[in-house]
Amino acid sequence: MSTRSALASTRPASDHELVYPAVAKPSPASVETPRKVSRRSLFAGGGAALAAFWNTASQAATRREPPEVAADIDPGSLLAKLVRRTSLGITQTELDRAAALGYGAYLEYQLNHLAIDDASTDAMIAPLTTLTMQPFQLFPLQTGQIVNELMLATFVRAVFSNRQLFERMVEFWSDHFSIDITNENDQYYKTVDDREVVRAHALGTFPAILSASAHSPAMLYYL
Incomplete structure (x- = not known):
């Protein structure tokens, strides 16, 4: 029996059945039907917001620029490969x-993402108020x-975050x-899923993120 039919059911239940309360269906006038947003309109709308971000973002851009010289590290060395694999873009820093x-110590440093200071990135996305909403x-x-702010936050974090392995895993699980x-x-619902499922469990265990995703309203609606 589907959740919808169970909620609407009024027939008596046996001793072994769960009884669901009847839920009044909201009137069409009280509920706004979500609009199907095209990718073209999303990118078009995001252009203005991205332009507004650029002045702030450019101040931090120097620390995420690709290196011209690999800091005395052989580009083919295991260390250089580690940085490439654990980041969204190799940098001099x-x-x-x-x-x-x-x-080993660098890998442990990136795995312990909560200990990495990322206040500058947090400040950049602070104006995106929908990220913390229910x-x-x-x-x-x-x-x-809503959609544009999540897209912008994803972009800014990928480019500027000091928690590069964490953001790489956020991309993977997304x-x-x-x-x-x-x-x-x-x-x-995807904004909440990004915050409470993907980002909350990006460097956790697979059973934990699988369970969180299976119970996520965003995933349930999508399926």
């Missing part, structure tokens, strides 16, 4: 840090704003537990 720490706070908003953000109600 990360190469220098890896050289100073060594292979669905009931998101429903009154335009879906374009692809693995793929949800189309333009899919009806997922325009509202």
Whole structure:
């Protein structure tokens, strides 16, 4: 029996059945039907917001520029390969840090992502207020704003975050537990899924993120 039919059911239940309370269906006038947003309109709308970000982002851009010289590290060495594999773009800063720490210590440094200071990236995405909202706070908003802010946050974090391995794993799990953000109600729920499922468990265990995804409203709506 589906959840919807179970909620609507009024027949008596046996001693071994769960009894679901009847839920009043909201009137069409009280509920705004989610708009299907095209990818073209999302990118078009995101252009203005991205331009507004650029002045702030450019101040931090120098620390994420690709290196011209690999800081005395052979580009084919295991250390250089480690930095490439654990980041979303090899940089001089990360190469220098890896050289100073060594292979094992650098990997442990990136795995312990909560100990890495990322205040500058947090400050850059602070104006994106929808990132911390719950669905009931998101429903009154335009879906374009919600989707664009999540896209911008993903971009800014990938480019500027010091927690590069963490962001790499966020990208991996977002692809693995793929949800189309333009899919009806997922325009509202994907932001919460990104925060409470993917980012919360990106460097955790597979059973934990699998369970969280299976119970995620965004995934349930998508499926």
